[in-house]
Amino acid sequence: MKSFLKIDSDSHFSIHNLPYGVFKTTDNQNSRVGVAIGDKVLDLSVIEKAGYFDSIISKTVFSCGSLNSFISLGKSVWSQVRSKIQRLLSDDSDLKNNLELINRCLIPMQMAEMYLPCEIGDYTDFYSSREHATNVGIMFRGKENALNPNWLHLPVAYHGRSSSIVVSGTQIKRPFGQILDAENKPRFSSSKLMDFELEMGFFIGKENTMGHPIEIKNATDSIFGMVIVNDWSARDIQKWEYVPLGPFLGKNFATSISPWVVTMEALEPFKVEGPLQDPQPLNYLKRKEYNSYDIKLEVSLKIDGSNQPKVISRSNHKYLYWDVAQQLVHHSVNGCKMQIGDLLASGTISGPDKTSLGSMLEISWKGTRPIKFENGIQRKFLQDNDSVVMTGYCQGNGYRVGFGEVEGTII
Numbered sequence: 001m002k003s004f005l006k007i008d009s010d011s012h013f014s015i016h017n018l019p020y021g022v023f024k025t026t027d028n029q030n031s032r033v034g035v036a037i038g039d040k041v042l043d044l045s046v047i048e049k050a051g052y053f054d055s056i057i058s059k060t061v062f063s064c065g066s067l068n069s070f071i072s073l074g075k076s077v078w079s080q081v082r083s084k085i086q087r088l089l090s091d092d093s094d095l096k097n098n099l100e101l102i103n104r105c106l107i108p109m110q111m112a113e114m115y116l117p118c119e120i121g122d123y124t125d126f127y128s129s130r131e132h133a134t135n136v137g138i139m140f141r142g143k144e145n146a147l148n149p150n151w152l153h154l155p156v157a158y159h160g161r162s163s164s165i166v167v168s169g170t171q172i173k174r175p176f177g178q179i180l181d182a183e184n185k186p187r188f189s190s191s192k193l194m195d196f197e198l199e200m201g202f203f204i205g206k207e208n209t210m211g212h213p214i215e216i217k218n219a220t221d222s223i224f225g226m227v228i229v230n231d232w233s234a235r236d237i238q239k240w241e242y243v244p245l246g247p248f249l250g251k252n253f254a255t256s257i258s259p260w261v262v263t264m265e266a267l268e269p270f271k272v273e274g275p276l277q278d279p280q281p282l283n284y285l286k287r288k289e290y291n292s293y294d295i296k297l298e299v300s301l302k303i304d305g306s307n308q309p310k311v312i313s314r315s316n317h318k319y320l321y322w323d324v325a326q327q328l329v330h331h332s333v334n335g336c337k338m339q340i341g342d343l344l345a346s347g348t349i350s351g352p353d354k355t356s357l358g359s360m361l362e363i364s365w366k367g368t369r370p371i372k373f374e375n376g377i378q379r380k381f382l383q384d385n386d387s388v389v390m391t392g393y394c395q396g397n398g399y400r401v402g403f404g405e406v407e408g409t410i411i
């Protein structure tokens with residue numbers, strides 16, 4: 001399939017992708033839903049008003065500031081709308097000759113100001129990378145106790161705060177809190193150990209009734225799509241506070257996400273087998289299909305005063321030990337109700353070697369292996385005015401299905 005628009009083969013937004021986002025422009029301050037295509041945004045509110053979705057959707061869903069209304073229509077509608085948009089943008093589309101409509105519905109991407117794509121009711125953060133959990137466990141508790149006894153039996157998680165989830169480009173204020181000084185005495189201070197966490201998150205697309213768990217066999221029907229997540233972390237606050245209830249203020253001051261939601265349908269061709277699970281999970285968590293994805297992930301760091309970002313990690317979604325279906329099924333196994341627009345993040349995605357670590361804590365190994373930049377500058381953790389950029393894509397045959405990027409600067 002080819003688009004009538006010129007799309008570079010390394011563009012994240014090929015006609016095979018079509019991710020959804022919420023945006024505004026200077027000349028139209030209404031936030032509305034669009035789809036990324038090449039270097040353009042297709043304004044779905046215009047397409048909707050022109051009647052192109054009339055045979056599929058009976059109400060207006062794209063003229064509002066979140067994807068929740070559209071998502072609530074369910075998987076079959078998502079799929080029909082996707083096909084419709086794909087046909088509209090394809091080489092033999094009648095849209096390509098309708099210059100008046102094209103002028104109104106195709107907007108240069110740099111003119112679109114992006115917003116959070118969903119109204120996020122609840123946010124949960126998992127801890128699904130075995131490599132990350134092992135690395136952090138070694139640093140915090142020693143090699144013998146690296147993985148806690150439950151880790152290989154269930155996807156560990158904690159409840160985060162949706163109120164501090166922000167879209168890419170939002171500046172992140174360094175948090176204050178309790179940290180330990182050199183004599184192990186608590187003091188009030190700004191965090192000295194600011195970190196990022198390379199993660200991916202998925203949005204819930206279908207609700208279950210409270211008391212009724214989601215089953216593994218149809219778990220992915222309840223997932224709408226995915227984004228890249230930077231779960232900012234203050235390691236010194238985290239280390240002092242986390243016993244016994246886990247992450248709290250070291251985590252909930254900010255979480256950044258990429259603005260374009262890549263649908264599970266677009267990701268389908270990139271499913272791969274995940275890591276072998278030994279011991280076998282309990283029955284309710286046993287995989288029925290592959291739900292790991294070959295998504296190449298990259299983290300760059302641009303330090304204060306430099307214009308040159310440096311790639312400091314290359315990881316992959318497929319390294320996750322617990323896959324998206326297992327995360328969702330475990331979350332609802334007690335009857336917990338999942339709601340449309342809820343965000344479930346994977347936890348830091350670290351890979352098997354030193355080039356694929358998903359946090360500064362691991363890359364600098366608690367500050368003992370600083371990252372070296374030009375002119376002898378080095379970083380153990382993030383300083384003010386440092387920017388972190390995360391990006392990721394799936395490589396198809398001559399095209400990409402990508403996520404764009406999530407950027408954040410510490411202030």
Ligand code: CA
Pocket residue numbers: 125126197199231347348
């Ligand atoms: Ca995290």
